[in-house]
Amino acid sequence: MKAIVITTAGGPEVLQLQQVEDPELKDDEVLIKVEATALNRADTLQRKGAHPPPKGASPYPDLECSGTVQAVGKNVSRWRVGDQVCALLSGGGYAEKVAVPAAQVLPVPLGVSLKDAAGLPEVACTVWSTVFMMSRLSAGETFLVHGGSSGIGTFAIQIAKAKGATVFVTAALAGKASFPTGNEEKLAFCKKLGADVCINYKTEDFVSRVKEETGGKGVDVILDCIGAAYLQRNLDSLNFDGRLCIIGLQSGAVTEIKLNTLLPRRLTVQGAGVRA
Structure with a gap:
């Protein structure tokens, strides 16, 4: 098959289309003929040499794809040859075929094209596992997601609202291609x-705004992709029994916090990486 190969760590120019061996199908896996893939931050980090795939995973980039089932392992019962699916991957989506554990394969949602479905698994699995499985966000609680107009953010807004939560967001810097007029357009989109509650972090202190909107209590759950620079401010924004889940380190990995922030309000700090 053909696949996109990272020839060395670097910029986009290190990606090359090459002939490679077909994936070997294991008994609990599904072989997918890839229709489309998506681009995640993890893919760019892998290309730069900063986010290697787990041991035993495909060396080719991409954490999600959509396509048609071409073969199934002997222990797989749910999926059939010809099924249209999308999947969460540990790697390998930038190829004509990919072998995936059957438990990571999902049906294409009604009303979503096969191509568009390629962009769903990574955000859906990230948000569901961190916000609902780990942080236990429930109806009537308050939830803050940083980077509200990102892939993670837009999915988190919609599913948190569907589950009955009150949703706060902060907006990141605008990208000219999709949001040419700046932050306010992203806030309107959220x-x-x-x-x-939509907070422009460039002009407002999100801690003060959260406290103002919650009568001084703070929010129950925060999903954060920023990391070091936001850690103490996130803790200051949490309600009693609040839960912070960190999924990204865009501002760095090392910081200092006041531990006495945690004790009086019984705060929880946790982290997750879907690929691991």
């Missing part, structure tokens, strides 16, 4: 998706 509002359209259902966010209740």
Whole structure:
């Protein structure tokens, strides 16, 4: 098959289309003929040499794909040859075929094209596992997601609202291609998706705004992709029994916090990486 190979750590120019061996199908796996893939931050980090795939995973980039089932392992019962699916991957989506554990394969949702479905698994699995499985966000609680207009953010807004939570978001810097007029357009987009409180972090202190909107209590759950620079401020924004889940380190990995922030309000700090 053909696959995109990272020839050495570097910029996009290190990606090359090459002939490689077909994936070897294990008994609990599904072989997918790839229709489309998606681009995640993890893919760019892997290309730069900063995010290697787990041991035993495909060396080719990409954490999600969509396509048609071409073969199934002998222990797989749910999926059939010809099924249209999308999948969460530990790697290998930038190829004509990929072998995936059957438990990581998902049906294409009704009303979503096969191509568009390639962009769903990584955000869906990240948000569901961190916000609901780990942080136990429930109806009536308050939830803050940083980077509200990102892939993770837009999915988190919609599913948190569907589950009955009040949603706060902060907006990241605008990208000219999709949001040419700046932050305010991103905030309006988040509002359209259902966010209740939209905070422009360039002009507002999100801690003060969260406290103002919650009567001084803070929010129950925070999903954070920023890391070091936001850690203490996130803790200051949490309610009693609040839960912070860190999934990214865009501002760095090392910081200092006041441990006495945690004790009086019984705060929980946790982290997750879907690929691991």
